[in-house]
Amino acid sequence: DQQVKQNSPSLSVQEGRISILNCDYTNSMFDYFLWYKKYPAEGPTFLISISSIKDKNEDGRFTVFLNKSAKHLSLHIVPSQPGDSAVYFCAASARYGGSQGNLIFGKGTKLSVKP
Amino acid sequence: DVKVTQSSRYLVKRTGEKVFLECVQDMDHENMFWYRQDPGLGLRLIYFSYDVKMKEKGDIPEGYSVSREKKERFSLILESASTNQTSMYLCASSLRPSGRQFFGPGTRLTVL
Numbered sequence: 001d002q003q004v005k006q007n008s009p010s011l012s013v014q015e016g017r018i019s020i021l022n023c024d025y026t027n028s029m030f031d032y033f034l035w036y037k038k039y040p041a042e043g044p045t046f047l048i049s050i051s052s053i054k055d056k057n058e059d060g061r062f063t064v065f066l067n068k069s070a071k072h073l074s075l076h077i078v079p080s081q082p083g084d085s086a087v088y089f090c091a092a093s094a095r096y097g098g099s100q101g102n103l104i105f106g107k108g109t110k111l112s113v114k115p
Numbered sequence: 116d117v118k119v120t121q122s123s124r125y126l127v128k129r130t131g132e133k134v135f136l137e138c139v140q141d142m143d144h145e146n147m148f149w150y151r152q153d154p155g156l157g158l159r160l161i162y163f164s165y166d167v168k169m170k171e172k173g174d175i176p177e178g179y180s181v182s183r184e185k186k187e188r189f190s191l192i193l194e195s196a197s198t199n200q201t202s203m204y205l206c207a208s209s210l211r212p213s214g215r216q217f218f219g220p221g222t223r224l225t226v227l
Contacts, residue, residue: 043207089158103214
């Protein structure tokens with residue numbers, strides 16, 4: 001059973017507009033969430049993270065929102081640029097609860113930003 | 116700067132060959148991971164290791180084995196390569212199992 005779900009396999013957005021990528025999780029023990037970005041033929045690179053004590057974290061054009069009651073997080077990219085076109089993976093773990101469980105990844109959302 | 120390197124970026128092998136994929140990290144991380152990435156299936160964990168000489172099966176270990184003789188090095192072995200093992204293979208390391216993982220550039224393996 002998937003503990004981290006990215007229900008949209010793909011998303012297409014116009015340059016300059018907002019991109020919103022969504023992620024849902026089922027394990028209430030998860031307290032640490034990350035987003036990775038992956039270009040073809042490259043390894044994933046870390047983008048932004050958030051712990052469960054916060055509901056928002058911002059880094060430049062990237063903002064992650066966490067809604068613990070809904071077990072939902074989202075990544076907002078504003079404004080979107082063609083270079084943002086990539087696959088975005090959501091990941092989660094029970095990091096602060098003392099568990100030794102691994103980071104669990106979603107299946108990814110392919111973002112295409114059209115010029 | 117953190118660095119995870121993989122022995123090859125592209126590899127072409129024949130069915131039945133033994134294949135070694137090597138991964139080296141310079142961050143003194145205890146934990147290392149091997150994933151494969153296929154379209155629509157995301158990152159699937161093959162094996163991971165919490166320490167030297169220790170290994171744990173991930174979600175799809177069949178057809179693979181691993182070796183961790185030194186802390187910085189984690190090898191993935193395909194004992195007898197098959198065409199369904201054609202994929203992108205990604206190695207990662209982390210300070211804690213539940214923490215941020217640092218990925219290598221990946222190896223695109225094609226088995227003919």
